[in-house]
């Protein structure tokens with residue numbers, strides 16, 4: 001897995017604009033996340049994702065060639081996900097709903113037919129230790145387990161944090177990334193307490209849903225770099 005800044009993988013999620021995607025990639029982010037969930041205020045259509053990816057990658061510049069372009073899906077069928085992957089140029093899938101390990105296994109087989117390099121990430125919204133144990137059930141099936149905060153109403157991009165103390169000894173069989181309520185102000189403490197391989201941030205670096213604050217993105221990446 002690629003490590004951009006001091007070997008800590010950084011994903012900036014909720015991208016909706018080409019100029020912001022380009023600027024964030026140039027700052028050294030490893031991944032851009034696109035929310036393919038129609039009910040989200042950060043929703044972006046597959047068509048628009050395709051246009052952004054085409055514009056980013058046509059230059060063949062180094063920052064864009066290695067970039068992970070992650071589609072975030074919520075309880076979407078394998079057929080729809082595969083269609084979105086084939087039509088947009090996305091190279092990674094993040095499942096943010098109630099997808100079972102069996103669903104992930106089935107999707108993996110179907111993605112392999114498109115391109116075995118497509119990365120599969122399972123996000124789990126953790127509210128207690130039982131949620132953490134559940135996360136481990138996926139670790140032999142997916143490439144990355146992503147831990148996000150639980151909210152009864154909102155599926156993601158909540159700005160809420162998990163109880164980081166609970167994650168001190170979390171060590172699945174695959175890489176894991178921390179999400180939920182991260183910001184330039186708290187990310188160093190989050191890394192110190194939880195030691196993940198990657199970080200995922202959305203609302204903590206936004207002006208409003210889907211509109212990134214480039215200054216805060218820069219400060220987030222710099223904080224990670226200074227800590228790592």
Ligand SMILES: O=C(O)c1ccccc1NCC(=O)[C@H](O)[C@H](O)COP(=O)(O)O
Pocket residue numbers: 013014033035037040041042072074096148155156157158159160179180181182200201202203204
């Ligand atoms: O961001 C959304 O609107 C969203 C909607 C539905 C499912 C997932 C969603 N976001 C997923 C992400 O990967 C976010 O980056 C993650 O939840 C962290 O968000 P935040 O707490 O705002 O940093």
